[in-house]
Amino acid sequence: MTTKARYERPLIKKLESNMPNKFGMRTEFEPFTHIDGVSVASLMADYGSPVFVLSEQKIRNKFKAARQAFETRYPKVQFAWSYKTNYLSAVCNVFHQEGSWAEVVSGFEYDKAIRHGVDGSNIIFNGPDKTQEDLRKAITNNSLIHIDHLDELYMIQEIARETRQKPKVAIRVNMDTGIYPMWDRFGFNFENGQAWDALNKIMFSGLLDLVGLHTHIGTFMLSPNAYAIAASKLANLAQRIQQKYGHEVKYIDMGGGFSSLNTLKGAYLPGTDTNPSIDDFAEAITSALINSDYHPKSPPLLILETGRALIDEAGYLLGSVIANKRLSDGRRATILDVGVNLLFTSFWYDHKITPAQEFTSYTEDTVIYGPLCMNIDMVRENISLPLLNKGDKIVIHHVGAYNMTQWMQFITLRPNVVMIDMDGKPHLIRKNESIDSIENLEEIPPHLSHFEL
């Protein structure tokens, strides 16, 4: 019996020696067949397609590297896991096992942290939307409340008066750090004096215990120096409090926003080559604090709420090719079973996509669409990919941050999420949705329960 050759769909490609085009060069040279020793094919056979896969090993390694980057440069460091980045319970617990506190931005996230077993005093409560009920709970639990606006400050003071408790608070400070856009919608502004006014209100009231200062200057930051400026400004505020009231601000919370290895849309070079490392951010922040006027014998605790940089690379989205087609101008279009409903971050990033099976050196300029019957569902506008056939498997990289929280139940259902443990064993950590999980939340009024067509 003769063995037939492996089939690859026929390709004819024009050779052009003019300006580089926006599809760029070929980037994939090897198929991506295994995650932590588990084959992509077996993961898809066991858990379906599409499926999110998280590597516990990568999360822990990344966390340890980040902790080392800061702890080798500064004596008092505390990480707080940013729940909104990925609040799947298994993920949160990996970070809590590593020593992270919880950083939450809603009553829902707060309750989730409590359910995970995080002590209230190790929960940082951020965000503009804290209800009176949320605040009462946080105050009772001795949590760290980061005040976003004056209405919240007044509400906390009212609860403090009523309950005779002294809530532990910080204020969030926004500021000019030389980057654009400047985030000024959260917290109190440094330059125009809002932050100083709010601090004076807190100190004069005597109702609240001002324990910290918080900032979060932006997202997917590519400039470590902006953090140095921010840390200096917060340290300056802390020193003014010390001078005026003789009150020590115990911690400086620098928030998050560190970039991962993803490539931002419009970036000229890949993020893996150009984005700053965690050491770059650590160096900028810790140098600024060490050089500030804080007394060397009582440096403030440095809190970091970084999310994306700790988990993006640990997440993979596995999917399959639904179909290939041609657009009107002859461009190749490939439709995947993975769309913007699952890959929210494809609105910001040019995600790296690798075939999970052998391929040749031929590539084709391709537009990657998702499965939704919606024009917005485009995963990659231009990518030079090896030739894919219907049914072929692909791996989308660096998807651990935000996708498993910002995903949409839209047109299709959300898939299984699997975590591969330290021994290479996969565990289902979130079951895929069924029509029941959606419809069980609905109610049909009696007069709408029947119809005839």
Add this chain to the structure above:
Amino acid sequence: MKIRNNIAVSDNGFVFNPASGESFTVNQVGLDILNMLRKGEKQEAIVQELSKKYQADTVMIERDLLDFEAMVKQYHLHQNED
């Protein structure tokens, strides 16, 4: 579909159109198809031939062949049939 007589196709998949000066590259399956088209083979025969040589069903091969022929037309490498 037939390929124009002046189109040069090398054994390793380099295609040159002397009329326009344009050059192209084809992969192995594309090269097989071009060579069969040059010989005037019909669609059915090409599909059969490829299905004997490669691990793929005739439906997939036929679909890909139609797509390939469309690209050959787009690049003006085909002979207009009278």
